Amino acid sequence: MQWETHAQRLADAVTRPESDWYEPLATTPRHVLVPRWWEGTGSGWRVRDGASDRAEWMRSAYADRTLVTRVGPAHADQTMPGAVVTEGLPTSSSTLPGLVVAMYRHAMVSPESRVLVTTGSGYGTALMCRRLGTEQLVTSVDIDPYLVEAATYRLDSIGLRPRIVVCDITGSLPGQYDRIVSTVSVRPVPSSWLASLRPGGRFVTTIADTGLILTADRLEDGGAVGRVEPDPAGFMRTRHGADYDYPTDGVREKALDQEGDEVGVCRYPLLYPPDSWAVMSMLGLAVPGIRYRQSSEGGIRTVWLLHPDGSWARATATEHLASPTVHQGGPRRLWRELQRVRNRLNREGELPVYGARVTITPDGETTLSRGGWSVTL
Structure with missing residues (x-):
């Protein structure tokens, strides 16, 4: 299948040729990592199968859009093409490439950075491996064993073998890192991130219930300082089981x-x-x-x-x-x-959230402040 032209078109849409992220976007076969996905119907979700409609597969996989791969506990991979569900929220996806790259840019990775990322479809993991030029520096985690298994197999099929671990990102992390990039939203900031970051290391995440991207650099005392970035973003919040609770x-x-x-x-x-x-x-x-x-x-x-x-x-x-x-x-x-x-x-005339200063104690207590306004998560 001739996917390279589509991938290059995606790279042109997301960034510029001189960017460090251009080549990863242009050389990563996203369609391999997302063979099926859920498509919104207005009243529910329908499974689309790439192999059944290759033209649509190329259009969808190489568009700058999010492809939902799991609704409630149902994986698109494990559901018959054309099947429809009318209940449940998206619980995993292949995030739109432009947003993945934006989060990675905020992390300011260097060629020597040891990085932890979240897995999902594995596409963001693949981009980070391509960017660093080696999978040896990349650890990828997900709470879902099937997603870890599927991503491991599919990444291996395109020649990438990063460390991929079943792990709740809000708990203990499997190593020490220079960068942590979470494309799931959290609240509060897990103290385990600060424990797993080397001094001077940086994490990037979004805060649950908001559209805020938070970046922070770890201090010698185990805390961190940073800011709320000016560009908004939203991700699915962390879950601790097969599906979200629905308390409302x-x-x-x-x-x-x-x-x-x-x-x-x-x-x-x-x-x-x-x-x-x-x-x-x-x-x-x-x-x-x-x-x-x-x-x-x-x-x-x-x-x-x-x-x-x-x-x-x-x-x-x-x-x-x-x-x-x-x-x-x-x-x-x-x-x-x-x-x-x-x-x-x-x-x-404006609200103080974007551009706010962020201070984090070693146990994860996070305070946002700007001018006379402040809030502690």
Whole structure:
């Protein structure tokens, strides 16, 4: 199969020829690492099989897009082509190449860097091996034994043999490293990362419930300092079993159409927080654990905020009505928390999350600060 032209086109789209990442992108056969994937249908997910439609395989594998490879506990590899699931969230993927490279750039790897990365499909691992020119410096970890087995086999088939380990990245890590790059989101920063980083080493990750990329360099005392990078990103959060827990399912049933304990009209137009990285991040720092849902039907838009503690908010507006009606229930008023964030944005013109200074103690306590604002995770 002639994949090289497609890979070079992807490299041209993601970076420039003089970049250290151009050749890894142009010489890595992503399609080998993603033979099947889940494609969103609007009401669920359908398995696509590359070998059944090679033209689509090339288009999808070499586009700068995320390919979901696992929904709930179901691997696309182990599911019949064309099968559809209507429940569950993505639990693993081959992240869009441009974002993988952006995370790696933040890590500032050198040819001598000993690096730990997360596995998934193995594509990011392959890029790092190509970039360093040797797989001997690369360790790749994943909590899913099947993903480790599949990535090991597929990477070997393209001549790459890094160390790949079944490992919960929030626990003890299998070695000492100069760089740790996590393409799953965490909260808090695992103290094991600081223990496994050499002094001067750097980690790059995203904070769960936010769109914040955090980079930090380890200090001699075992802590770290860094910053929130100016570019936003979001990754699946870490899980510790075959699937995520769904603690807001019961809350959602209450929030669907129940009258709220408090009912009012919002002063701002209806906003789905994930559509605004800064607003979602600020809200996620203030109230971690919120899950978001939305729908649009018959000219009516509805946004739900759901929290495991039983709090919920439902905001509804017609397309021509700027001010939504908001119902809220449970122990906290989630829409009021969102209003506070939007009031600050309206008052100050920006939110302080991007560009914030980061300080981390040796046990992983992480504080973000900028100007007079600070929050500890």
